[in-house]
Amino acid sequence: MRARQSGRAPGLPAAPRSPGKRSPGEVFAVLDPATGEVFGEAVDQRPDELDGVVRGAGEAWRHWRADPDARTAALFAAADAVEAAAADLAPLLTREQGKPLAESHHEVARTAARLRFFAESAPQSLQPQPIEDGRPVRSEIHWRSLGPVAAIVPWNFPLQLASAKFAPALAAGNTVVLKPSPHTPLATRLLGSVLSAVLPEGVLTIVTGREPLGARLAAHPGIRHVTFTGSVPTGRAVARGAADSLAHVTLELGGNDAAVLLDDVEVQKVADRLFWSAFRNCGQVCMAVKRVYAPARLYSDVVEALAQRAKATVVGAGLDPGTQLGPVNNATQLARVEDCTSRALADGARAAAGGHRLDRPGYFFAPTVLADVPADSPVVTEEQFGPVLPVLPYRDLDEALDAANDTGFGLGGSVWGTDLDRAEEAAGRLECGTAWINHHAELSLAQPFAGTKDSGVGVAGGPWGLHGNLRPFVVHRPREERPEGGR
Numbered sequence: 001m002r003a004r005q006s007g008r009a010p011g012l013p014a015a016p017r018s019p020g021k022r023s024p025g026e027v028f029a030v031l032d033p034a035t036g037e038v039f040g041e042a043v044d045q046r047p048d049e050l051d052g053v054v055r056g057a058g059e060a061w062r063h064w065r066a067d068p069d070a071r072t073a074a075l076f077a078a079a080d081a082v083e084a085a086a087a088d089l090a091p092l093l094t095r096e097q098g099k100p101l102a103e104s105h106h107e108v109a110r111t112a113a114r115l116r117f118f119a120e121s122a123p124q125s126l127q128p129q130p131i132e133d134g135r136p137v138r139s140e141i142h143w144r145s146l147g148p149v150a151a152i153v154p155w156n157f158p159l160q161l162a163s164a165k166f167a168p169a170l171a172a173g174n175t176v177v178l179k180p181s182p183h184t185p186l187a188t189r190l191l192g193s194v195l196s197a198v199l200p201e202g203v204l205t206i207v208t209g210r211e212p213l214g215a216r217l218a219a220h221p222g223i224r225h226v227t228f229t230g231s232v233p234t235g236r237a238v239a240r241g242a243a244d245s246l247a248h249v250t251l252e253l254g255g256n257d258a259a260v261l262l263d264d265v266e267v268q269k270v271a272d273r274l275f276w277s278a279f280r281n282c283g284q285v286c287m288a289v290k291r292v293y294a295p296a297r298l299y300s301d302v303v304e305a306l307a308q309r310a311k312a313t314v315v316g317a318g319l320d321p322g323t324q325l326g327p328v329n330n331a332t333q334l335a336r337v338e339d340c341t342s343r344a345l346a347d348g349a350r351a352a353a354g355g356h357r358l359d360r361p362g363y364f365f366a367p368t369v370l371a372d373v374p375a376d377s378p379v380v381t382e383e384q385f386g387p388v389l390p391v392l393p394y395r396d397l398d399e400a401l402d403a404a405n406d407t408g409f410g411l412g413g414s415v416w417g418t419d420l421d422r423a424e425e426a427a428g429r430l431e432c433g434t435a436w437i438n439h440h441a442e443l444s445l446a447q448p449f450a451g452t453k454d455s456g457v458g459v460a461g462g463p464w465g466l467h468g469n470l471r472p473f474v475v476h477r478p479r480e481e482r483p484e485g486g487r
């Protein structure tokens with residue numbers, strides 16, 4: 001079976017329908033967050049359809065795992081195909097997700113780059129490795145693929161996060177069943193259609209539907225690795241679901257990253273980068289800056305610099321030229337952002353910018369900078385995942401680092417200052433997977449990405465991400481076989 005698609009979006013080529021007969025009612029609506037109105041639909045696949053899909057992925061695996069050269073060629077072709085389809089993929093992604101068109105183009109480019117990265121690097125990573133431990137035997141580690149992989153992703157970066165899962169899984173020799181969020185199924189479905197021209201049947205299958213489709217996929221006995229990105233509660237449910245089949249589990253979960261500004265920071269110099277580290281993609285980034293700790297002496301300057309940028313930001317539909325910040329992706333998320341903000345304001349916080357929904361159709365929220373926020377306010381202690389940034393003052397650095405680490409999350413963090421050695425020393429005290437100095441949330445394809453505490457289990461990115469899709473197989477033999485009775 002090829003990368004299977006279902007449903008139809010206006011203005012797009014019709015994709016093959018999902019397997020099995022279904023009534024016309026078995027679809028769900030896809031909304032444009034810039035208007036709040038329905039603009040497309042996707043097929044609501046039933047959980048029992050996964051049996052056939054996973055069986056097909058298992059059959060395809062037998063051939064896909066056997067020919068690394070063919071895989072490399074197919075993955076390079078996949079990267080080219082994604083790039084060639086950018087003019088169709090990017091506007092559709094913006095339409096269903098909300099982000100500015102330029103950011104959607106960046107997401108498509110990153111998807112292609114990731115395919116190319118793993119096509120290039122997998123052959124080296126898959127080389128057998130000798131174990132030299134002084135014994136008179138030759139031991140060698142070979143790397144074997146796992147089987148069908150379930151990839152389940154959220155709505156904030158539908159293509160980029162999907163490719164972070166399927167590119168290494170496919171390069172390692174596995175096949176993949178990919179389930180996008182029901183909020184953003186259409187660009188993923190189109191991506192599957194594009195890739196079906198270059199990947200063998202059954203190697204990458206897209207399934208769309210509402211819950212319990214994801215729960216059933218995570219728990220399916222034919223799946224050998226569940227790789228999930230999303231919230232902490234759903235991550236726990238996924239791990240429980242995969243427990244019965246003892247499938248490998250990789251979880252990339254939420255974050256509540258702190259940015260700690262040191263007393264030698266040049267506020268105006270870093271303000272743009274700090275602002276966009278928090279507000280890019282409307283704050284819907286797992287490793288966005290979600291709290292800022294500023295020295296008391298600089299506190300009002302930092303609040304003012306961020307508030308000025310928030311007020312100057314052009315908010316609008318992602319397809320409108322000039323838009324810098326789109327809408328929040330969906331009504332539930334908007335309600336959450338609004339609730340966090342109004343609770344902070346009720347607790348005595350001050351909105352230095354924004355603080356409210358925008359009075360227009362769609363899910364727009366004014367870019368918001370909050371000052372004088374109580375440290376126990378949910379906008380500080382939880383993941384707001386929206387265009388709202390609390391700024392908190394501190395008196396000494398130990399206090400700031402303790403506050404930064406006082407969270408169940410451990411995804412990323414950053415320290416900002418002029419003395420880079422001092423900043424690096426402070427960054428080393430952050431309890432997280434990635435610590436940046438004078439920037440935040442920048443990742444190379446070659447580096448590992450892993451959260452600690454509630455932010456995740458397992459590693460994505462680079463050769464480590466590839467190896468998360470493999471198992472070691474050790475071949476152990478004497479260096480030299482002596483004939484029977486030989487000396």
Ligand code: NAD
Nearest residue numbers: 153154155180181214215230231234237252253254255286
């Ligand atoms: P979510 O956990 O609600 O959903 C994620 C995916 O899981 C969706 O496809 C959803 O349909 C599916 N799902 C829902 N219930 C399921 C179940 N019981 N079993 C299996 N799958 C199920 O997350 P969301 O609201 O779509 O995304 C926002 C969250 O994702 C935030 O917490 C954010 O921090 C996190 N995130 C993390 C990373 C990372 O790399 N650490 C990256 C992006 C987003």
